[in-house]
Amino acid sequence: MRNKAFITNYYLMLIPGMILLVMFSFVPLFGIAIAFENFNAGLGIWRSEWVGLDNFTYMFQLSDSRVIFMNTIYLAVMKIIANLIVPLIFALLLNEVRKMAFKRFVQTIVYLPHFLSWVILAGIVTDMFSYHGIVNQFFGVFGFKPVLFLASNTWFPGILVGSDVWKEFGFNTIIYLAALTGINPSLYEAAAIDGAGRAKQLWHVTLPGIKPTIVLLATLSLGNVLNAGFDQIYNMYNPLVYSSSDIIDTYVYRVGLLNVQYGLATAVGLLKSVVSLLLIGVSYTLASKFANYRIF
Amino acid sequence: MVKTRSLSSNSADVLIYLFLGIVMISTLYPLWYTVAVSFSDSSAAAGGLVKWRPVHFNLAAYHEIMSDRKFFKAFLISIERVVLGTSISFVITLLMAYPLSKENAIFPGRNIIMWFLVAMMLFNSGLIPWYMTIKSYGMLDSIWALVLPYAVPVFNIILVINYFRGLPKELDEAGMVDGAGAWYLLLKIYLPLAVPVMATVTLFSIVFHWNAFFDGLILMNKPAHYPLQSYVQQLVININTAELTTDQLQSLSQLSNKTLNAAKIVVTMVPVLIIYPFLQRYFVHGITLGSVKE
Numbered sequence: 001m002r003n004k005a006f007i008t009n010y011y012l013m014l015i016p017g018m019i020l021l022v023m024f025s026f027v028p029l030f031g032i033a034i035a036f037e038n039f040n041a042g043l044g045i046w047r048s049e050w051v052g053l054d055n056f057t058y059m060f061q062l063s064d065s066r067v068i069f070m071n072t073i074y075l076a077v078m079k080i081i082a083n084l085i086v087p088l089i090f091a092l093l094l095n096e097v098r099k100m101a102f103k104r105f106v107q108t109i110v111y112l113p114h115f116l117s118w119v120i121l122a123g124i125v126t127d128m129f130s131y132h133g134i135v136n137q138f139f140g141v142f143g144f145k146p147v148l149f150l151a152s153n154t155w156f157p158g159i160l161v162g163s164d165v166w167k168e169f170g171f172n173t174i175i176y177l178a179a180l181t182g183i184n185p186s187l188y189e190a191a192a193i194d195g196a197g198r199a200k201q202l203w204h205v206t207l208p209g210i211k212p213t214i215v216l217l218a219t220l221s222l223g224n225v226l227n228a229g230f231d232q233i234y235n236m237y238n239p240l241v242y243s244s245s246d247i248i249d250t251y252v253y254r255v256g257l258l259n260v261q262y263g264l265a266t267a268v269g270l271l272k273s274v275v276s277l278l279l280i281g282v283s284y285t286l287a288s289k290f291a292n293y294r295i296f
Numbered sequence: 297m298v299k300t301r302s303l304s305s306n307s308a309d310v311l312i313y314l315f316l317g318i319v320m321i322s323t324l325y326p327l328w329y330t331v332a333v334s335f336s337d338s339s340a341a342a343g344g345l346v347k348w349r350p351v352h353f354n355l356a357a358y359h360e361i362m363s364d365r366k367f368f369k370a371f372l373i374s375i376e377r378v379v380l381g382t383s384i385s386f387v388i389t390l391l392m393a394y395p396l397s398k399e400n401a402i403f404p405g406r407n408i409i410m411w412f413l414v415a416m417m418l419f420n421s422g423l424i425p426w427y428m429t430i431k432s433y434g435m436l437d438s439i440w441a442l443v444l445p446y447a448v449p450v451f452n453i454i455l456v457i458n459y460f461r462g463l464p465k466e467l468d469e470a471g472m473v474d475g476a477g478a479w480y481l482l483l484k485i486y487l488p489l490a491v492p493v494m495a496t497v498t499l500f501s502i503v504f505h506w507n508a509f510f511d512g513l514i515l516m517n518k519p520a521h522y523p524l525q526s527y528v529q530q531l532v533i534n535i536n537t538a539e540l541t542t543d544q545l546q547s548l549s550q551l552s553n554k555t556l557n558a559a560k561i562v563v564t565m566v567p568v569l570i571i572y573p574f575l576q577r578y579f580v581h582g583i584t585l586g587s588v589k590e
Contacts, residue, residue, distance in 0.1 A: 005477065005478075006477075006478050007403060007404065009395075009477065009478035009479060010394075010395035010398070010403050010478060011395075011405075013391040013392065013394060013395050013478070013482070014391070014392055014395055014396075014409065016387075016388060016391065017388045017391060017392045017447075017448045017453075018409075020388070020444060020447045020448050021412075021413070021416055021448045021450075023433070023444070024426075024429070024430075024444060024445040024447075024448075025416040025420070025421075025448075026416065027429055028420075028421035028425045028426045028428075028429040029419075029421050029425070030425070031421050031422075031424065031425020031426070031428050031429060032421055032422070032425055034424060034425060034428070045428070090319065093312050093315060093316060094316065096308075096309070096312050097312065097313070097316065102313070102316075106316050106319075106320050108573075108576060109320050109323055109324055110319065110320065110323050111576065112323070112327075112569075112572065113323060113327075115503050115507075115568050115572060116327075116507070116565060116568060117506070117507030117508075117509060117525055117564075118507075118509075119507070119509045119525045119528055119529045119532070119564070120525075120528070120561050120564055120565055121326075123330075123528070123532045123557060123561045124326050124327070124329075124330050124561065125326070127330070127333075127554065127557070127558075128326060128329070132344050133344070134329060134344070134347070137344055166322075166323070166326075170323065198308060230510075231509075231510065234510070235529065249423075252422065252423055252424075253423060256423060256424050257423070257424070257427070257514060262424050262428075265422075265423070265424050266422055266424045266425060269421075269422025269423055269424065270422055272422070273419055273420060273421070273422055276418075277418055277419050280418055295414065295454060
């Protein structure tokens with residue numbers, strides 16, 4: 001039915017994209033060799049000294065590595081949990097709003113921070129939480145002493161998680177709202193006839209209705225356990241809070257590009273990529289098995 | 297529906313509206329606060345007098361930005377980056393999504409190419425090899441280093457593929473019976489139908505390129521080549537150089553020019569705020585169509 005000319009044209013359409021993908025995604029993979037080398041920029045990848053797994057053993061001996069790994073997991077898991085729950089609650093409340101104009105107005109506003117960069121938002125958040133910032137002024141009214149939030153290892157991780165939720169909860173609500181519109185309205189009518197109030201309808205109709213979506217999002221977020229958010233932390237942290245908020249990505253940047261330890265940084269990055277890929281594989285398998293989810 | 301509403305239901309409504317109102321204000325306040333600071337007198341802002349509205353309204357900070365040639369240059373570089381990056385990605389996304397939306401039986405090799413795309417999306421080489429590769433192409437300090445590495449947005453392509461797969465298969469067959477070729481079908485049939493999803497991925501692309509700061513910092517050796525976010529990052533954020541003590545951190549928050557920084561932040565936000573209302577009506581539709589499947 002379909003002739004050869006069609007298939008040839010399909011391949012022609014793919015050529016520009018494939019060339020760029022090979023140049024900027026595939027070719028850099030050869031650079032992974034740096035992780036197994038005592039890399040010397042003057043000699044290049046092919047002629048630098050081969051040292052096997054030295055960079056990896058050195059990485060595990062570093063006193064920082066444990067802290068950085070724990071920080072990454074801790075911050076990422078906290079963000080994952082908060083970013084699943086807060087949007088869910090928000091979507092459920094928004095779903096109860098019957099005035100469409102108000103609903104749309106709220107949505108328009110809460111989606112907005114998602115589209116602003118961490119450079120901008122870090123500037124704003126840092127200013128608000130600074131020593132003389134608006135947050136300290138506000139709590140000062142109630143007699144609290146000003147706190148150096150951004151220099152405190154106790155407060156700073158919370159601010160990271162909180163501001164991340166603040167930025168993303170609106171946007172993450174979209175997927176829940178889409179699932180909520182998929183629930184059959186006759187279920188609500190039937191529940192109302194059976195005497196269920198709003199709370200009972202929420203519990204027996206709404207939540208079971210979006211349970212698959214919740215399970216799906218929770219499963220897929222497993223792949224992000226090592227992604228604690230480079231852009232945010234890079235723009236918000238400072239040396240005083242390294243011990244609570246230095247993560248793998250910020251560490252790779254500092255050690256690799258700033259201190260020019262290419263071998264070590266590449267090894268750390270490679271380990272992260274491999275573990276992340278495994279986690280994504282596991283989460284995708286689980287998602288396709290239990291939630292019947294397919295990417296394409 | 298209205299009749300079944302009881303008194304308790306009404307008080308629940310009041311609570312819900314109240315709560316949503318508070319959430320809305322707390323989302324908007326930090327942004328509004330920054331706008332207010334940028335229009336305030338700099339000493340009033342430094343003294344922490346700004347709460348809800350500008351104190352001693354003036355445009356001094358904006359005048360200073362207007363006379364800052366570097367800021368203006370960085371702004372133009374960002375515009376150039378967005379225009380180039382988004383148009384290249386638009387063409388490539390469309391060109392790749394159309395053939396890849398066909399079944400493997402119709403387009404042999406489709407599945408292999410698809411897995412290659414997904415593999416490239418999921419497994420990346422890490423920062424150092426990526427940087428070295430771009431360096432080896434001689435692209436450092438060039439606008440192409442900010443555009444070409446992101447020219448194939450695999451995630452967006454998958455969204456568009458899923459959208460195309462939702463269209464009736466008869467489109468192709470009807471077109472072929474009428475003698476249309478693959479290019480004609482793509483440009484005259486699929487492209488007009490793809491407006492919602494293409495608007496969505498275009499919004500993503502514009503926002504991505506506008507907001508990117510890190511690649512500018514590492515791939516541009518000369519600060520004169522920085523796009524706006526990198527430039528602002530250097531000025532507003534990067535004051536926390538390596539050896540700050542707690543005391544210095546305290547005094548810095550007083551000393552730094554709050555109004556000027558706020559004005560820079562506001563100007564950097566403006567382009568996103570301008571395009572946002574136009575594309576917002578598309579993206580909710582676009583995302584849910586592309587990602588949630590039966």
